[in-house]
Amino acid sequence: MKASADIIRPYGDTTDDGMVQVSFTLPVPLDKRAEGAALQLAAKMGLAPALLVHAMAMGSDFTFFIVYGSVSHLVDLREVIVIEREFALLSAKDVNAAIKKRLHRKLVVVGACIGTDAHTVGIDAILNIKGFAGEKGLEYYSEIRVVNCGAQVLVPELVARARAEKADAVLVSQVVTQKDRHIHNTMTMSAAFREAYPAGKVPLLVVGGPRFEQGSADALGVDRVFGKGTTPGEVASYLVHAMATMREQTT
Amino acid sequence: MSPVTRMTQNSPAKPKLELDPTVIRKARSLARKAGAPVVKITKTHTTVSVERAVLRLAGLSGADHEGVPWVNHLVDAVRDEVGLEHGVTTPVFDALRRGEAPDLLTLAQKSAADSVSFRVPQGRDGSAAQKLALRSVKPGMARIDKNRATRERLVKRHGNPKQRPWIYLIVATGDIYEDIPQAQTAAREGADIIAVIRSTGQSLLDFVPEGATREGYAGTYATQENFRLMRAALDDVSKELGRYIRLVNYASGLCMPEIATLAGLERLDMMLNDSMYGILFRDINPIRTFVDQRFSRQIHARAGIIINTGEDNYLTTADAVDAAHTVTVSQLMNEYFAKEAGLQDWQLGLGHAFEINPEIPDSFRMELAQALLARQLFPKAPLKWMPPTKYMTGDVFRGYLLDGFFNLVGTMTGQDILLVGMMTEAVVTPFLSDRDLALQNVRYVLNAAGGLAEDFHPPRDGFIQTRARQVLSEAVDLLEKIANDTTGQPGSVPLLQAIGDGTFGLMKRPADAGKGLDGVVKRAPGYDNPVSTLLERPTVSERRPPIAGSASDNPKGAEA
Numbered sequence: 001m002k003a004s005a006d007i008i009r010p011y012g013d014t015t016d017d018g019m020v021q022v023s024f025t026l027p028v029p030l031d032k033r034a035e036g037a038a039l040q041l042a043a044k045m046g047l048a049p050a051l052l053v054h055a056m057a058m059g060s061d062f063t064f065f066i067v068y069g070s071v072s073h074l075v076d077l078r079e080v081i082v083i084e085r086e087f088a089l090l091s092a093k094d095v096n097a098a099i100k101k102r103l104h105r106k107l108v109v110v111g112a113c114i115g116t117d118a119h120t121v122g123i124d125a126i127l128n129i130k131g132f133a134g135e136k137g138l139e140y141y142s143e144i145r146v147v148n149c150g151a152q153v154l155v156p157e158l159v160a161r162a163r164a165e166k167a168d169a170v171l172v173s174q175v176v177t178q179k180d181r182h183i184h185n186t187m188t189m190s191a192a193f194r195e196a197y198p199a200g201k202v203p204l205l206v207v208g209g210p211r212f213e214q215g216s217a218d219a220l221g222v223d224r225v226f227g228k229g230t231t232p233g234e235v236a237s238y239l240v241h242a243m244a245t246m247r248e249q250t251t
Numbered sequence: 252m253s254p255v256t257r258m259t260q261n262s263p264a265k266p267k268l269e270l271d272p273t274v275i276r277k278a279r280s281l282a283r284k285a286g287a288p289v290v291k292i293t294k295t296h297t298t299v300s301v302e303r304a305v306l307r308l309a310g311l312s313g314a315d316h317e318g319v320p321w322v323n324h325l326v327d328a329v330r331d332e333v334g335l336e337h338g339v340t341t342p343v344f345d346a347l348r349r350g351e352a353p354d355l356l357t358l359a360q361k362s363a364a365d366s367v368s369f370r371v372p373q374g375r376d377g378s379a380a381q382k383l384a385l386r387s388v389k390p391g392m393a394r395i396d397k398n399r400a401t402r403e404r405l406v407k408r409h410g411n412p413k414q415r416p417w418i419y420l421i422v423a424t425g426d427i428y429e430d431i432p433q434a435q436t437a438a439r440e441g442a443d444i445i446a447v448i449r450s451t452g453q454s455l456l457d458f459v460p461e462g463a464t465r466e467g468y469a470g471t472y473a474t475q476e477n478f479r480l481m482r483a484a485l486d487d488v489s490k491e492l493g494r495y496i497r498l499v500n501y502a503s504g505l506c507m508p509e510i511a512t513l514a515g516l517e518r519l520d521m522m523l524n525d526s527m528y529g530i531l532f533r534d535i536n537p538i539r540t541f542v543d544q545r546f547s548r549q550i551h552a553r554a555g556i557i558i559n560t561g562e563d564n565y566l567t568t569a570d571a572v573d574a575a576h577t578v579t580v581s582q583l584m585n586e587y588f589a590k591e592a593g594l595q596d597w598q599l600g601l602g603h604a605f606e607i608n609p610e611i612p613d614s615f616r617m618e619l620a621q622a623l624l625a626r627q628l629f630p631k632a633p634l635k636w637m638p639p640t641k642y643m644t645g646d647v648f649r650g651y652l653l654d655g656f657f658n659l660v661g662t663m664t665g666q667d668i669l670l671v672g673m674m675t676e677a678v679v680t681p682f683l684s685d686r687d688l689a690l691q692n693v694r695y696v697l698n699a700a701g702g703l704a705e706d707f708h709p710p711r712d713g714f715i716q717t718r719a720r721q722v723l724s725e726a727v728d729l730l731e732k733i734a735n736d737t738t739g740q741p742g743s744v745p746l747l748q749a750i751g752d753g754t755f756g757l758m759k760r761p762a763d764a765g766k767g768l769d770g771v772v773k774r775a776p777g778y779d780n781p782v783s784t785l786l787e788r789p790t791v792s793e794r795r796p797p798i799a800g801s802a803s804d805n806p807k808g809a810e811a
Binding site: 023024056058059062080115121150151152176179181194210228239 | 293533687
């Protein structure tokens with residue numbers, strides 16, 4: 001099988017050897033049958049030949065396996081879809097200058113973890129001066145006023161706070177994803193904002209968390225979704241970009 | 252690792268760090284100075300949750316068909332009619348004396364239907380009601396005492412873990428019937444302590460759910476029935492393994508006093524209970540937290556429960572190098588509040604965590620310095636050592652290595668309780684295999700390097716000693732700042748002021764805001780709480796610590 005530039009295979013230690021490593025647990029006791037079961041799964045995953053390098057009992061009813069093997073699947077790079085960032089990355093200085101020029105006042109950002117989510121790591125990384133990945137948080141920007149409501153904020157509280165602070169943007173972080181809490185909470189939140197504000201006056205709704213799907217903003221009723229590893233600079237740059245289409249808030 | 256190893260490493264003859272005893276004394280006296288005014292406030296307030304805990308000890312349990320506990324109904328009814336300023340028991344037991352209902356449960360049911368009238372009895376009626384209240388909570392207290400004796404007996408029969416640190420594992424499926432086999436499996440694989448993580452929302456519920464629960468978010472609800480089921484399951488497995496398996500839950504959030512009480516009633520062994528966590532990380536009103544916490548800790552002291560404090564949380568929001576001293580300050584404050592509430596050294600599972608950025612040069616040495624500092628400041632406390640979370644990424648291989656280094660610090664510095672780190676931290680809810688791999692990691696390190704504490708003596712004025720001294724001195728500076736924070740109104744409480752100013756974890760929490768504020772009540776002069784009466788009565792017997800060897804090794808105790 002000869003791969004063109006667009007067709008690739010995994011690289012173990014030689015071009016196109018297709019080698020991958022997987023580990024998994026099967027709910028069977030460790031014996032010959034369990035090992036056969038692991039190899040069967042590996043074959044169905046496209047590993048041929050598959051090498052069962054490790055099998056270990058996990059208690060009396062489970063077995064843990066590590067399998068190496070050459071995967072028969074090909075990757076076609078032409079079919080990969082990448083969602084490009086729709087805005088330019090700006091420095092803190094440029095962000096401040098842009099806000100000053102467009103708004104003639106500070107941009108107000110209200111942030112929170114909503115619902116039962118108590119993990120403030122994400123929202124704090126974006127908002128706190130301390131920041132994330134070497135970038136200072138939004139509090140550091142002289143032209144942004146940050147109101148961090150913290151964790152487990154109820155949606156009505158968040159709406160009230162956003163109104164009281166005349167928020168231009170509302171940032172919501174959702175880390176807990178069990179039983180799709182993050183999706184449910186986000187949709188509740190966006191619906192509450194649409195209900196509380198007149199049409200066209202709703203602040204920018206931005207949600208972030210490790211498990212949001214790219215491109216799901218519309219379905220969630222928000223303006224933008226950010227994923228794992230997002231830095232404060234990206235969020236600030238997005239806010240400036242979105243301001244271009246944002247109407248002046250009066251409520 | 253033999254018990255001898257520990258004796259050696261805690262030997263007073265050769266401390267690992269040369270810390271100035273006058274600085275340590277100063278740190279403790281500042282912690283007392285900062286804490287004492289807060290304790291004073293707690294003695295003049297009560298909360299709805301404290302009052303509900305008292306009713307639980309008087310034997311009131313269960314909930315209506317909508318799941319609202321009867322203790323909530325009764326406390327709300329009393330509050331609506333006569334207020335809680337005098338405590339809930341005086342009006343309640345007065346009503347029973349007047350024949351409003353034959354027993355507490357009926358009274359609570361009638362109160363939910365608004366068909367009882369309460370009053371604050373005066374004079375002879377008042378003291379008779381209080382006497383009846385005292386008599387009524389005694390069986391509950393006796394059950395807590397009996398559970399403590401049972402634990403001591405079972406520990407004696409089955410034995411403590413053979414190695415140190417004790418291995419602490421978390422289960423959290425949301426379904427108690429799923430948790431039970433997982434917890435038993437974990438114990439069989441080597442866990443000494445099982446923590447059942449609570450459902451995320453529970454800390455902000457102003458009631459304790461009832462019964463066995465099968466649905467929770469990122470954890471399982473803490474309920475009396477769940478406690479009972481899990482303790483019974485662990486008793487079975489303790490017997491099977493010949494090792495007493497301890498059970499942990501969370502006395503935190505709005506129902507802290509009630510959950511502490513249920514823990515005592517169902518023989519839980521350790522409870523997460525931090526003096527400021529709820530204020531800073533859950534935005535619970537500071538006064539509510541301190542009042543609830545004091546009562547909870549008094550219960551824990553009585554029940555022989557080891558508390559676990561939550562200093563690891565500071566480091567998830569602040570930088571573990573720059574904010575290292577805030578951990579020390581929090582440990583000192585937790586120690587002060589704990590001892591004031593009657594807890595003894597062997598009950599203070601003070602927390603700290605391996606959260607320094609691994610990219611920083613010498614990060615491992617700084618972790619060693621911090622862990623040794625805690626060890627030496629609190630020589631008799633069963634320190635709880637918590638694994639990396641902040642710098643755990645999707646790179647599970649690197650995470651596994653970090654956890655190995657975390658385990659190494661734990662054993663080299665003589666930590667007592669080791670919360671096992673999972674390589675899939677920050678990725679997914681741990682797989683069954685992750686737990687097993689994590690335990691292999693722990694076993695390898697303890698087996699290979701368990702005795703290393705004996706050889707490890709950081710040189711005088713070397714990097715580790717210097718770093719530890721620096722953190723301690725920054726802690727003293729911060730305590731000084733807190734104890735002398737007089738930026739508020741005259742007569743304001745410096746520690747509350749400091750919390751309001753955002754001194755801890757960068758979060759500002761004013762004393763007149765936060766969740767649960769409306770559940771705080773200022774006590775009237777005639778306030779009576781029969782449980783507090785019993786808890787604050789000086790006890791005759793000083794009980795033996797269950798962790799043999801840890802209390803008698805070092806004569807320089809952590810006296811607050």
